[in-house]
Amino acid sequence: MRLEEHPILKFDRGPRVTIYFEGKPIVAYEGETVAAALHAAGVYHLSDSQEQHRPRGFFCAIGQCSSCMMVVDGMPNVKTCIVKVKDGMSVQVQRGKGDLGWSIEK
Amino acid sequence: MKNKAEVVIIGGGVIGCSIAYHLAANGMKDVVVLEKEYLASGATGRCGAGVRQQWGTEMNCRLSSGSARDFENMNEELEYEGDIEFIQGGYLLVAYTEHQVEQFRKNVALQNSLGIKSKFLTPLEAQEIVPHLNIDPLLAATFHDKDGHANPFHVTQAYANAARRLGVQINTYTTVLGIKREGDKVTGVITDRGEISAPIVVNAAGGYADVVAKMAGVNVPTYSERHQILVTEPVEAMQGPMVMSFHHNTYCQQTPHGSFLMGLGENVEPSHEIRGSWQFLKEMSDKITEMLPPLRHLRIVRQWAGLYHMSPDKTPILGGTEELQGFQMAVGFSGHGFMIAPMTGRLMAANILGLDHKDKDILATLNIERFAKGELFVEPSVV
Numbered sequence: 479m480r481l482e483e484h485p486i487l488k489f490d491r492g493p494r495v496t497i498y499f500e501g502k503p504i505v506a507y508e509g510e511t512v513a514a515a516l517h518a519a520g521v522y523h524l525s526d527s528q529e530q531h532r533p534r535g536f537f538c539a540i541g542q543c544s545s546c547m548m549v550v551d552g553m554p555n556v557k558t559c560i561v562k563v564k565d566g567m568s569v570q571v572q573r574g575k576g577d578l579g580w581s582i583e584k
Numbered sequence: 585m586k587n588k589a590e591v592v593i594i595g596g597g598v599i600g601c602s603i604a605y606h607l608a609a610n611g612m613k614d615v616v617v618l619e620k621e622y623l624a625s626g627a628t629g630r631c632g633a634g635v636r637q638q639w640g641t642e643m644n645c646r647l648s649s650g651s652a653r654d655f656e657n658m659n660e661e662l663e664y665e666g667d668i669e670f671i672q673g674g675y676l677l678v679a680y681t682e683h684q685v686e687q688f689r690k691n692v693a694l695q696n697s698l699g700i701k702s703k704f705l706t707p708l709e710a711q712e713i714v715p716h717l718n719i720d721p722l723l724a725a726t727f728h729d730k731d732g733h734a735n736p737f738h739v740t741q742a743y744a745n746a747a748r749r750l751g752v753q754i755n756t757y758t759t760v761l762g763i764k765r766e767g768d769k770v771t772g773v774i775t776d777r778g779e780i781s782a783p784i785v786v787n788a789a790g791g792y793a794d795v796v797a798k799m800a801g802v803n804v805p806t807y808s809e810r811h812q813i814l815v816t817e818p819v820e821a822m823q824g825p826m827v828m829s830f831h832h833n834t835y836c837q838q839t840p841h842g843s844f845l846m847g848l849g850e851n852v853e854p855s856h857e858i859r860g861s862w863q864f865l866k867e868m869s870d871k872i873t874e875m876l877p878p879l880r881h882l883r884i885v886r887q888w889a890g891l892y893h894m895s896p897d898k899t900p901i902l903g904g905t906e907e908l909q910g911f912q913m914a915v916g917f918s919g920h921g922f923m924i925a926p927m928t929g930r931l932m933a934a935n936i937l938g939l940d941h942k943d944k945d946i947l948a949t950l951n952i953e954r955f956a957k958g959e960l961f962v963e964p965s966v967v
Contacts, residue, residue, distance in 0.1 A: 578716075
């Protein structure tokens with residue numbers, strides 16, 4: 479669901495684009511954040527907690543809490559609540575602390 | 585708080601607690617430790633936590649390799665209920681100039697002669713150990729797989745707990761205001777919680793060792809300078825060893841938690857200043873992303889600063905002084921006190937109690953009188 483009207487805020491919806499969540503296409507609009515587009519599409523599980531691996535979702539929405547950090551176009555720890563969508567973007571649930579591509583076996 | 589003790593140690597950092605433990609373990613239990621804030625609240629708790637044996641002088645090699653052996657067995661020796669988190673991921677030292685290459689060859693020869701099995705590496709061999717290392721400007725490296733890092737808070741706590749169990753009294757939030765002397769003999773310490781009379785007072789005050797020496801009327805050639813560290817967000821384990829460059833004056837280690845911890849030697853005036861600076865963030869980021877490029881993707885979580893207490897030859901000053909009988913010093917560690925704290929405690933305890941120790945010659949060598957005699961041991965490999 480997306481708000482169409484609001485007493486204070488104005489929503490200038492940009493052109494429609496497609497992002498890919500775990501490979502599945504999701505409708506988004508330019509100007510929206512990744513987390514907002516995922517939320518509108520019913521995706522609530524964004525990452526797993528680092529120690530207990532419990533699901534984490536949309537929380538502070540202002541880039542402070544680390545709850546929405548996901549793997550975006552291969553890069554971990556992207557704060558999806560403050561990063562805007564781009565057409566063709568690939569987004570995945572982040573499990574663990576994030577891998578920069580150089581991880582070693584412990 | 586006791587008003588009388590055989591030994592009073594000023595400073596509840598890793599050095600003070602190590603000395604206290606080793607005194608008690610050798611039978612001297614009437615010991616009081618005085619700490620202005622909480623344990624490890626000064627230089628110890630702010631340090632880079634590295635344990636390196638690849639040094640450029642015999643003294644530092646022996647102090648650090650002896651200490652590394654203590655770190656290996658510390659949980660058991662001190663019957664610590666926690667874990668000191670000693671991890672031997674190695675140290676990779678990188679050289680970018682011919683001068684450094686030459687120094688590294690000398691260092692490795694010295695280290696090997698003292699039983700430290702460090703190796704001289706080509707840039708490609710270095711990259712096998714740290715794959716994300718930028719080797720474009722690199723000429724050579726040295727590596728020692730038994731170097732590593734430990735948790736300074738846990739190490740200090742482990743020594744303090746063990747010392748307390750043996751009867752040592754540790755008083756935190758107790759500030760030393762003055763040192764009492766009669767003629768050329770020390771007689772006690774004045775604190776904000778009363779006086780303690782003692783025939784032996786140990787200066788283990790870290791970044792404030794110069795201030796404490798002054799209270800006793802003893803001249804020390806040491807001074808403090810600010811060093812800063814930053815820590816990043818965590819990622820999965822990707823870097824085993826500490827990477828250290830004397831050219832960039834930097835070191836960088838991934839902690840067990842996954843965060844990267846890195847520090848930088850800056851040109852600063854002597855002071856007790858420990859506020860951070862934004863210039864450090866910029867310079868540190870510039871240098872580390874050149875050395876280890878993938879780290880540019882990491883966010884910085886926080887920064888802090890602490891004090892190196894520098895001695896003129898960047899080697900500690902250990903033992904007593906002719907100026908004041910009963911006044912013992914373990915000062916001027918020049919940024920590597922944490923990693924040699926175990927041996928420092930052993931040697932200082934042996935010195936105070938008049939016991940034998942196979943490395944006791946180190947004490948005679950690193951005595952403060954060396955500056956008057958001009959017998960300096962300049963450490964070439966310090967960040």
